[in-house]
Amino acid sequence: MSSPLALGPARPVPLSAVNPVAQLTAIVATTVVLLVSGDLVTPAVLLAAELALLPAAGLVRPGDVLRRTWPLLVSALGVAWVNVAFGSLSGAEAWVSGATWALRVVALSLPGILLVASTDPVRLADALTLHWRVSTRFAYGALAALRLVPLLAAEWESIRLARRARGVDAGANPAAHARLLASISFALLVGAIRRGTRLATAMDARGFDSGIARTNARGSVLRPLDTWFTAGAVAVCVLAVGLSVLTGSWHPVLAG
Amino acid sequence: MAAQAVRTSDPAHGTSRWRTVDIIVTAVLGVAFGVLFWLWSLVYTAASPAFLGFPPSQAVMYGVWLLAAVVTPLIIRKPGAALFAELIGATVEALLGSHFGTLVILYGLLQGAGAELGFALFRYKRFGWLQAVLAAALAGLAAAVLDFVNYYPDWTAGWKTAYLVLVVGSTVLIAGLGGMALTRALRASGALSSFAAGRTRV
């Protein structure tokens, strides 16, 4: 579980040089385009561009890529299959439709994975608060809470063992398994809230809630590279839509 | 540096100002639920063969995804709690590689907004069973509509209606009633001593 959501100082990869807000802007652009398009060409083009960026995010070996994306791939296949088997279309049309949905889902998700793989969470918070004026208390509060996540993973294991020591384990019985999971989850949730409360007290003791305007020790700069990156992303979107229109497959999905 | 620090709970700000502990615990709940959502989306996908007969019936599993939007306001009791928690939960789910992709963040925002409406209708003053159920129903409604647009535009009107009913039913049951029960259990464990209500002297 810690692999897709790995925190900790990210080794700088080429994509790290792009400011997080530039990456986020690109994500917004691609998301809007993908949400609106219902054809096969648009997501295919965008996906190709995203795949080209994988090496830049340090995801070169197939093992690395799979570790971060396997739930996504599994579920994309599931979505495709559901729509093929149960949609109102049939035959070749159904397969095309299924492939469209699957590609769309992967294309929607991959930019987020690229961002996480290449961006240090602290830098992300810095960029959001300095450039997009996100509330510092919420951004750094969320960041501090995020730091607790790996600790919770360790605690899960400890709680599970403690329950075995009390005579509670799940055999092959799925209902017992579900009960055990719920029991462990509850204990974990109690621990997490307790820990979060203590963390909040410690942060207040360090002046987090003082109402004074926070400064930023690290800073965040926007460089020409960021403008180029965002422009490039928009250009790819335009290209995708353009190609789709040219091949006659453009088919907007009306939202709402 | 300023000579004086502003008090955490300046009466002038009223009780709708978010304290640090509100922010942190909402974030923690968001993350915890985000992980749960991710797991649940895997279970959902794995279980879809069981609903082959009538795919819209899988909507009965839906309620779990709305837990963050209902439970967090019940605990934190501040405006915006549902939105913030769903936003974080959805982001964590997306980061872990959920099949809904970054789209799930849009879902999170709209579901959170639906739940907020449920509590806002009572001016954020009451946080009981009725409010929980209403917030769950509204959030479920938002989710179902989003699903029609994104995933199931090809379904017939009959299927869509069945789906809507089942989604709302599931969210009311799991997120509304279940969420309220979870909150009460947490309160009993003493973990929520920093959050309003229940300040009776023992």
Added chain:
Amino acid sequence: MTGPAALRLAGWGFRHATRKAWAVRDVDLAVAPGERVLLTGASGSGKSTLLRAVAGLLEPEAGDPTGELAVDGAAPDRRRQRVGMVFQDPDSQLVMIRAGDDVAFGLENTGTPPALIWPAVDAAMDAVGFELGRDRATAALSGGQKQRLVLAGALAPRPGLLLLDEPTAQLDPDGAAQVRTAVLRAVADRSATLLVVDHDVEAWLPLVDRVVELLPGGGAVEHEPGWRPAAPRLPERRPHSPGEQLLAAEAAGYTHRGSSTPALLPTDVALHAGRTLAVTGPNGTGKSTLALLLAGLRAPTTGRVVAGPALTTGLRHPDRPPSRWRAGELVLRIGTVFQQPEHQFLTGRVRDELSLGALRAGAGGTAAPQRAEELMDRLGLAELAEANPFTLSGGQQRRLSVATALATAPRVLVLDEPTFGQDRETWAELVQLLADQQDGERALCLVTHDAAVVTALADDVLVLGLPVVA
């Protein structure tokens, strides 16, 4: 304002909003700038509450204060920037992912210009002797290192008053010593006033000027220089001669999946009926891992753990090692008490926790509550019968944890750091409780870094890496 701060309490008291009884009453205390004071007292005497009040962390809705409390002549919430505070649990205080960023956190909060931040960070890290650099990941630090980093973070804004709330309670002896040294270094020039709350009075005595004790009924008493706390009453112990062998580890070692270094080197140890074994050793030698292996909660990756005939009678598969027993069978034979009692609670009531154990031991539906009553009386938990286990104090939770392990009458009892985070009184109670379990039939295995526990209870000692000493 710069320089050390003065602190004054006159007739001060506080009552929490959720309690009828007063947490603290009638405290008079005057601390001059630059002085170092140790604040001690029994659990529940309100030391932590007092510290939080001085730091300005008690919200108005949290309760009712009375009397006077002034930091440099003004109310604490107007002087919060003059106060730096360190709490017990390092993981609940570290905010950032990298060490340097965390120390800078406090300075950012007070609006310090970025150009001034990093020199102050370096100075603070130097003051506490943290040499691992700004970019070290906070998650990769030991307990002592984390707590020193927290201390650096508290010192970076140059506070006039440094408050320490049991800073070493969750550390092993090495880490605790590191932190105390760091504190001494940091306040050596008396640039800050120091107020420490801790149970380990002996360790802090050489570092402070004065010792003040809060009395449970109210008020505070100042001890004379040269005062020493009374040594704890150790239980009378009659060592039993070794009975049959109940459990043995034969060259048992453990390596985490994907790790290159073993968490526990192959170790031989045997538990005999009537004997108590203490497992000690520095951090990182795998004491807790050994406990898990013996308790049947983990399977060793090398060697094996073997149960003697006394334990294997009645098992469905007697030839299987403990790690492959069903949990229901395990709990009747080996009881385990974890470091964190909360991890073991299953129900919402103390009474139910104990009945559960009795039920598993085969007591019928009517006999189980009776056994639960007996246990509660023996362990002093009777008034807490209806309370939710999560709301108990640390000492009470520990007693409950031991009680639940005993409820199934196991022949072997494994305890991981039983005196972790305990104050003087609960320590003595717990040691007495464990001594009562040494009845000649049972084998106890204590994993601990508390030397006093080893002296008080152990028949045999295993120092990881060294042979068994009798």
